[in-house]
Amino acid sequence: MTAAKSILAFGLALVSLPCFAQADYQRYGAPLAPAGPDPVIAKALTRIQPASIQKTIETLVSFGTRSTLSSMETDLPPGKGINAAADWIELQLNAISKECGGCLEVKRDVFTADPANGGRWAYRIPRPTQITNVYAILRGTDSAEANRIVLVTGHYDSRDTDILDDLGASPGANDDASGVAVSLECARALSKLRLPATIVFAAVAGEEQVLLGSAHLAQLARTEGWQIEAVLNNDIVGGNTTRGDTLQLKDRVRIFSEGVPEAATPEQMRRILAVGGENDSSSRELARAIADTARVYFPATGQAAFHAALISRPDRYHRGGDQSAFNHEGFAAVRFTEWREDYNHQHQDVVRPPAGSSDPVKGDLPEFVDFNYLAQVARLNAATLATLASAPGEPVDLQMPLLTLASQRGISKTTIGELRNGTTLTWQAPAGDRVAQYQVMWRETTAADWQYGKLIDPPASGASITATLPISMDNVVFGVRSLDANGHASPAVAPEP
Numbered sequence: 319m320t321a322a323k324s325i326l327a328f329g330l331a332l333v334s335l336p337c338f339a340q341a342d343y344q345r346y347g348a349p350l351a352p353a354g355p356d357p358v359i360a361k362a363l364t365r366i367q368p369a370s371i372q373k374t375i376e377t378l379v380s381f382g383t384r385s386t387l388s389s390m391e392t393d394l395p396p397g398k399g400i401n402a403a404a405d406w407i408e409l410q411l412n413a414i415s416k417e418c419g420g421c422l423e424v425k426r427d428v429f430t431a432d433p434a435n436g437g438r439w440a441y442r443i444p445r446p447t448q449i450t451n452v453y454a455i456l457r458g459t460d461s462a463e464a465n466r467i468v469l470v471t472g473h474y475d476s477r478d479t480d481i482l483d484d485l486g487a488s489p490g491a492n493d494d495a496s497g498v499a500v501s502l503e504c505a506r507a508l509s510k511l512r513l514p515a516t517i518v519f520a521a522v523a524g525e526e527q528v529l530l531g532s533a534h535l536a537q538l539a540r541t542e543g544w545q546i547e548a549v550l551n552n553d554i555v556g557g558n559t560t561r562g563d564t565l566q567l568k569d570r571v572r573i574f575s576e577g578v579p580e581a582a583t584p585e586q587m588r589r590i591l592a593v594g595g596e597n598d599s600s601s602r603e604l605a606r607a608i609a610d611t612a613r614v615y616f617p618a619t620g621q622a623a624f625h626a627a628l629i630s631r632p633d634r635y636h637r638g639g640d641q642s643a644f645n646h647e648g649f650a651a652v653r654f655t656e657w658r659e660d661y662n663h664q665h666q667d668v669v670r671p672p673a674g675s676s677d678p679v680k681g682d683l684p685e686f687v688d689f690n691y692l693a694q695v696a697r698l699n700a701a702t703l704a705t706l707a708s709a710p711g712e713p714v715d716l717q718m719p720l721l722t723l724a725s726q727r728g729i730s731k732t733t734i735g736e737l738r739n740g741t742t743l744t745w746q747a748p749a750g751d752r753v754a755q756y757q758v759m760w761r762e763t764t765a766a767d768w769q770y771g772k773l774i775d776p777p778a779s780g781a782s783i784t785a786t787l788p789i790s791m792d793n794v795v796f797g798v799r800s801l802d803a804n805g806h807a808s809p810a811v812a813p814e815p
């Protein structure tokens with residue numbers, strides 16, 4: 319074939335192809351668009367201001383060290399050490415509670431960490447050490463849903479270069495006074511709201527000694543049957559301001575989430591692997607709900623733009639955080655962290671090089687925290703907590719029955735033939751009576767976030783819901799979420815594999 323002929327043949331082949339058809343999954347739903355903001359939540363977010371955050375961080379730094387090991391030091395000057403920091407955090411929560419007529423229950427979870435139980439990390443706790451978590455509960459107002467809990471946490475302990483140094487200066491401004499500031503700002507912003515579900519505002523210790531405080535709180539939650547639906551762990555969210563760092567991004571915060579749940583049983587693992595369900599843990603769905611909240615409450619572009627950057631891994635390489643302690647107990651939990659960390663300003667002794675030196679300042683100091691950026695992170699946390707505590711509970715026992723169920727129900731063989739390329743989802747209503755609509759959502763199997771949706775009205779009676787869509791279940795991932803009358807959405811749940 320000559321070149322001219324082959325070009326002609328190629329052109330004819332193009333012309334004879336049908337135009338690119340719309341796929342079933344594009345045809346039977348609408349592309350997702352963010353809901354309008356709730357004016358009550360939007361107003362609450364305006365209470366979060368950089369000046370208050372700055373005060374929190376500078377006060378926490380003023381305790382000199384917040385090494386967890388300093389809790390056992392008897393010769394620290396007054397107002398120094400981690401116990402003084404715990405007292406101050408408790409005082410702040412009590413003050414916030416006083417302003418809302420005692421709306422918060424402020425509590426301490428105190429225990430002694432014993433090196434004998436420390437395993438490979440025991441060297442980080444050389445002697446029995448008292449650890450104190452401080453938290454406040456804003457009880458939900460709906461009797462059927464007050465058991466549902468969303469929790470925000472940061473760790474108030476700090477460290478310097480030597481993990482065993484309990485006396486040296488350990489300012490911990492970014493790691494993690496910034497996360498504690500988020501918990502306190504969320505309490506300040508949301509305490510005057512009356513929301514159906516419960517919010518817990520926490521500050522934990524022992525993180526640097528390998529998650530001791532959060533592990534204890536997560537175990538307490540499990541043994542006491544707390545129905546935790548979301549844990550937002552904020553750790554290193556100060557948006558580093560090191561001069562000359564042109565790669566730090568201030569319009570986004572990273573959301574780390576586990577894919578395959580650490581707490582999955584071998585049978586659950588088998589099912590997850592069998593259907594490619596590695597990208598739909600409850601933690602991953604929580605991360606997507608946070609990204610959705612960011613789209614609702616922040617502009618996509620301009621000065622105030624702010625995004626949740628989904629990172630599909632449990633944490634940064636070779637690093638850990640308190641979300642993992644909650645994942646370990648089977649709870650949905652994610653980690654918020656600034657876009658790029660500066661390792662000169664965490665886990666470092668404070669070193670100021672002489673004037674004229676080009677060496678960097680070392681140490682986790684308040685001068686490297688961007689309080690405006692941190693306020694944006696706090697607003698995204700508060701918006702997420704308020705949205706999830708306003709939304710109804712997640713759909714329960716979501717199933718995607720295959721043909722066997724269709725035949726059990728006596729559906730004819732012809733119908734089964736038709737169902738083969740369609741999808742049926744069944745689920746149960748969550749506790750309470752506030753679901754106005756469900757939204758079935760789906761995405762391409764390679765997409766990071768939900769793309770399409772279809773609203774489904776709850777049935778007039780009964781708690782069982784069935785939705786059938788003429789979309790091949792093999793080509794997309796499905797999820798369902800619950801919406802209240804004002805459009806507050808729960809995180810999605812994916813069908814049991």
Ligand SMILES: [Zn+2]
Nearest residue numbers: 493494553554
């Ligand atoms: Zn940290």
